[in-house]
Amino acid sequence: MSVLVYTESASGKFKKSAHEAVSYARAVAEQLGTDVTALSIGDVDASELQALGNYGASNVWSVSADRLKNFINQAYASIIAQAADQSGASVIIISNTFSGRGLAPRVAAKLGAGLADGAVDLPEVTGNVLTVKKTAFSGKAFAYTELVSPKKVIALNPNAFELRETGGDAQVEAFNPIVDDRDLTTVIKEIVHAVDKVPLPEAEIVVSAGRGLKGPENWGMIEELADVLGAATACSKPVSDAGWRPHAEHVGQTGIAISPNLYIAIGISGAIQHLAGVSASKTIVVINKDPEAPFFKVADYGIVGDAFDVVPRLTAAIRAYKGNP
Amino acid sequence: MKILVCISQVPDTTSKITFTDNNTQLNTTGLQYIINPYDEIALSKALELTENGNGSVTVIHVGESPADATIRKALATGADEAVRVNAAPRDAWFVANQVAGYAKDQGFDLILAGRESIDYNGSQVTTFVGELLGIPSVNAAKKVTLEGTAAVVEREIEGGKEVLSIPLPAAIGTSEGVAEPRIPNMRGIMSARTKPLTVIDPVDVPVLTRVIRYESPAPKGAVTLVDAGETEKLVDLLHKARVI
Ligand SMILES: Cc1cc2nc3c(=O)[nH]c(=O)nc-3n(C[C@H](O)[C@H](O)[C@H](O)COP(=O)(O)OP(=O)(O)OC[C@H]3O[C@@H](n4cnc5c(N)ncnc54)[C@H](O)[C@@H]3O)c2cc1C
Ligand SMILES: Cc1cc2nc3c(=O)[nH]c(=O)nc-3n(C[C@H](O)[C@H](O)[C@H](O)COP(=O)(O)OP(=O)(O)OC[C@H]3O[C@@H](n4cnc5c(N)ncnc54)[C@H](O)[C@@H]3O)c2cc1C
Numbered sequence: 001m002s003v004l005v006y007t008e009s010a011s012g013k014f015k016k017s018a019h020e021a022v023s024y025a026r027a028v029a030e031q032l033g034t035d036v037t038a039l040s041i042g043d044v045d046a047s048e049l050q051a052l053g054n055y056g057a058s059n060v061w062s063v064s065a066d067r068l069k070n071f072i073n074q075a076y077a078s079i080i081a082q083a084a085d086q087s088g089a090s091v092i093i094i095s096n097t098f099s100g101r102g103l104a105p106r107v108a109a110k111l112g113a114g115l116a117d118g119a120v121d122l123p124e125v126t127g128n129v130l131t132v133k134k135t136a137f138s139g140k141a142f143a144y145t146e147l148v149s150p151k152k153v154i155a156l157n158p159n160a161f162e163l164r165e166t167g168g169d170a171q172v173e174a175f176n177p178i179v180d181d182r183d184l185t186t187v188i189k190e191i192v193h194a195v196d197k198v199p200l201p202e203a204e205i206v207v208s209a210g211r212g213l214k215g216p217e218n219w220g221m222i223e224e225l226a227d228v229l230g231a232a233t234a235c236s237k238p239v240s241d242a243g244w245r246p247h248a249e250h251v252g253q254t255g256i257a258i259s260p261n262l263y264i265a266i267g268i269s270g271a272i273q274h275l276a277g278v279s280a281s282k283t284i285v286v287i288n289k290d291p292e293a294p295f296f297k298v299a300d301y302g303i304v305g306d307a308f309d310v311v312p313r314l315t316a317a318i319r320a321y322k323g324n325p
Numbered sequence: 326m327k328i329l330v331c332i333s334q335v336p337d338t339t340s341k342i343t344f345t346d347n348n349t350q351l352n353t354t355g356l357q358y359i360i361n362p363y364d365e366i367a368l369s370k371a372l373e374l375t376e377n378g379n380g381s382v383t384v385i386h387v388g389e390s391p392a393d394a395t396i397r398k399a400l401a402t403g404a405d406e407a408v409r410v411n412a413a414p415r416d417a418w419f420v421a422n423q424v425a426g427y428a429k430d431q432g433f434d435l436i437l438a439g440r441e442s443i444d445y446n447g448s449q450v451t452t453f454v455g456e457l458l459g460i461p462s463v464n465a466a467k468k469v470t471l472e473g474t475a476a477v478v479e480r481e482i483e484g485g486k487e488v489l490s491i492p493l494p495a496a497i498g499t500s501e502g503v504a505e506p507r508i509p510n511m512r513g514i515m516s517a518r519t520k521p522l523t524v525i526d527p528v529d530v531p532v533l534t535r536v537i538r539y540e541s542p543a544p545k546g547a548v549t550l551v552d553a554g555e556t557e558k559l560v561d562l563l564h565k566a567r568v569i
Binding site: 010015017071073074077097098099101102103104105106108109110112113114115116117118131133135136137138139140141142143144145146147148149182185186187188189190191192193194197198199200201202205229240247248250253254255257261262272273276279280282283284285286296297298299300301302303304305306309310313314316317318320321 | 341
């Protein structure tokens with residue numbers, strides 16, 4: 001009963017969330033007294049595959065075939081299920097990313113496994129049952145979900161489990177699954193990666209702004225602050241509804257739920273629906289001109305002041321701290 | 326074009342979420358239920374695609390009779406008929422089996438659902454349904470257009486987007502941008518009363534998961550305020566907190 005982890009990659013490199021998933025898989029394997037096999041699908045650099053050993057994988061199985069280069073959830077799920085069978089895995093770990101969410105239910109259904117999505121911590125192990133702490137009610141609560149089936153699939157939230165570098169070596173080998181053409185009917189027409197931006201769900205620092213900014217023309221200072229921090233940018237719902245910012249930046253109960261180390265909210269009132277998606281952030285800074293803004297109640301640090309005055313000075317202070325002119 | 330739309334009902338977004346019975350049950354006292362916001366988008370898209378007599382829209386809900394009010398609202402918004410699978414929705418696996426069990430011999434071209442329910446946030450139902458029916462699925466679509474017998478879908482990926490084409494029938498989970506949300510008008514509300522709402526029995530599904538208890542997030546301590554003129558001090562605090 002080993003642990004299998006699917007490691008998601010983009011452009012030949014593993015994502016940070018993949019390394020987190022391997023660290024998590026290793027910790028689960030230690031709980032169960034077994035080891036970790038990592039599965040990679042698509043063209044991934046050999047050095048990247050080898051390096052998974054550093055996060056705790058004992059074996060790395062790599063699938064690379066031209067027709068499997070791009071993510072197609074039906075085909076990838078079938079490969080993961082085959083790898084689970086052949087490695088004798090009882091626990092399968094997948095990152096709870098956009099692609100991971102399109103994958104985990106298929107893998108679980110193929111294996112007759114119970115699925116816990118949005119895991120934020122290691123499971124409790126009681127005999128054959130794993131109890132997984134997961135987010136629920138869009139960040140307003142956690143639910144402890146028991147997986148009672150013999151096989152279990154856990155989808156781990158990005159930024160929820162810290163990387164653990166164990167310094168081990170992994171045995172890398174090719175894995176040759178059987179893939180049915182019926183699982184390859186999806187045609188990928190276009191993939192667009194914003195190369196110069198940190199993806200929001202994985203970002204460690206997020207700079208977010210709301211209606212207090214008055215209009216899209218004022219986002220320059222937000223982007224500048226995000227830039228010096230190496231942060232992703234986000235916004236409140238009315239901002240994306242008004243078309244000031246793209247929908248992909250909308251965080252909250254009906255947008256993306258995030259859990260960065262640092263969330264800086266500027267000109268956002270802190271409505272319950274907004275807080276739902278961001279309250280898992282480890283540290284929250286609020287900048288708002290209204291001292292009564294509800295956001296201050298959940299903030300760690302706050303500045304009561306005009307964003308147009310505070311933000312440029314904060315950017316300058318961070319630049320000075322980082323030692324750049 | 327024959328479309329099935331999965332509708333869940335969730336506590337109103339302003340709800341305070343609390344628990345009873347030693348944190349094992351959701352406290353439903355005073356909770357108001359709404360159609361899951363993403364499901365409104367799915368329904369609106371289905372109505373858009375079948376406009377001018379170009380097909381039909383069936384909504385399906387897995388739940389008990391108090392949900393009928395929510396289902397009527399979907400009918401008032403414009404769906405042609407509704408099906409309720411009469412069972413408490415245990416988990417996403419259970420719900421998906423009910424949806425697939427109903428849909429399997431009905432000849433739907435498209436099954437639309439929300440990207441995720443804002444209560445249990447599983448983001449699982451669409452993909453489970455796809456797997457159970459052996460059809461392609463996309464779980465978080467931002468744009469959907471039909472081209473002949475295929476759906477061209479733009480989906481979100483971390484830090485970007487992907488455009489893909491999937492043959493119909495397919496299951497698609499919708500998020501913002503897919504359609505302008507529609508709301509019921511007076512005529513819709515009147516006609517909703519007479520539209521068919523069929524109640525069917527659930528199929529048996531093995532139990533694979535069970536929520537055993539809930540936990541509310543730990544309350545935050547008081548905020549540390551920094552003077553607007555002292556941004557350096559904030560930087561110092563963030564440095565000491567090791568977040569920058
Ligand atoms: C079903 C439903 C779902 C929703 N889902 C979401 C969601 O997922 N995410 C989300 O964000 N919202 C969501 N909302 C909307 C939510 O209720 C709020 O309306 C929204 O979050 C408010 O956005 P805001 O804080 O940007 O704007 P406002 O509430 O208008 O707040 C603007 C803030 O800026 C401050 N301000 C103004 N000028 C300045 C200045 N010069 N300097 C500094 N501060 C200034 C003001 O004091 C105020 O606090 C949802 C609502 C509903 C009904
Ligand atoms: C009193 C009560 C208690 C519940 N307890 C639990 C529990 O303990 N654990 C648990 O996991 N769930 C529970 N649910 C069910 C929950 O409301 C969801 O229906 C179900 O869990 C699927 O949630 P999800 O977040 O995984 O769905 P997602 O996969 O996030 O939902 C995606 C989409 O699937 C569709 N969908 C979801 N639910 C339904 C439905 N019921 N009928 C039709 N379409 C639907 C919608 O289109 C939705 O947007 C309970 C519900 C009630 C009313």
